[in-house]
Amino acid sequence: MIKNTRHGYGAVAILFHWVMALLILGMLGLGLYMVRLPQSDPDAFALFQLHKSIGFVVLALAVLRLLWRAVNPSPKLPAEMPVWEKGVAHLGHTGLYAMMFLLPLSGWLVVSASPWGIPTIVFNLFEVPHLPVPGDKAATEALASTAHEYGAYFLILLIVGHVAAAFKHHFIARDETLKRMVRPARGARPIPGE
Template sequence: MNDNRGYTAIAKLLHWLVALLIVLAFGLALVMTDIPGITPTKLKYFNWHKWLGVTVFGLACLRLIWRLFNEPPALPAHMKPWEKLVAHGGHLALYFFIFAVPFVGYLYSLAAGFPVVYLGVLPLPVIIGPDPALKPVLKEAHELIAWAMAFVVAGHAAAALKHHFIDRDDVLRRMLPGGNR
């Protein structure tokens, strides 16, 4: 960990952009799965959901590369060892989810026989063919890990708010635009 008090502007941009896109994709998933039958609107929402997922995956790749070459600031000295362990575990879980949720969703779409065409113009590689046996497994996996991610994201947000309002340290401020650097 470095001694800088904040994150780089690029780290902040990637953090908040990925967070926004995940919230949009999750919200869209809740809406689209509530639409009965197959309608043009539902199909449009499915495509938007896939495009958001592909974008999250791409940004996650950039974020991981940035993270490998730009050490984050150290956690506050007042944190107990178990709190630091939970914080690191939570961050690892978030990185896992920002890769796993879109990738499993991509595999689910392929197993369902729907290749992904990013933004309607860029066909992504078809790495598995339609598979009626695998389709429900991947659908369930995508949904379960998406809900698990939502739980971890909620914990992450709650921890940031705890740092800000209870601990009164700079953990949240240093990730906010214009925050400590």
């Protein structure tokens, strides 16, 4: 099935999830590698352009994913989940969505406020204009850079928690939570305990 049901995710939501997961993990790994490179490294420029290019893809997919979610609500959580656990799950998902927007936007702001004025050429195809930065560009760049760096570390924590929760549901609770994100829903199959 393409769309979500009350009991499972559809193919579109699953595709969004896994494509974005791979892109974001790649971005985090690339970002951690890049910050350790000296600026004089001959690969630095190309890696930064790749990082920015993928960042814009992540931002575009995050917007599309949020729009898809608005018209195609997520399935219900298992009925046997405690209320506090459902609350933590909602907070975790909210944090993940927030970081999907904060990181690309803060990165874009860093580049826009930078005194170097280096353009962003997405996959060597087209240039993305810089954001308008009123006031003190140096202060804006410092703030955006801090948000980008610590946001990335926070995202890593959220991902670790997300994966741990998925494994807990699969191996300990033995419910359908993880399986729902692996295969599309097939009609209105009830969740055990509902």
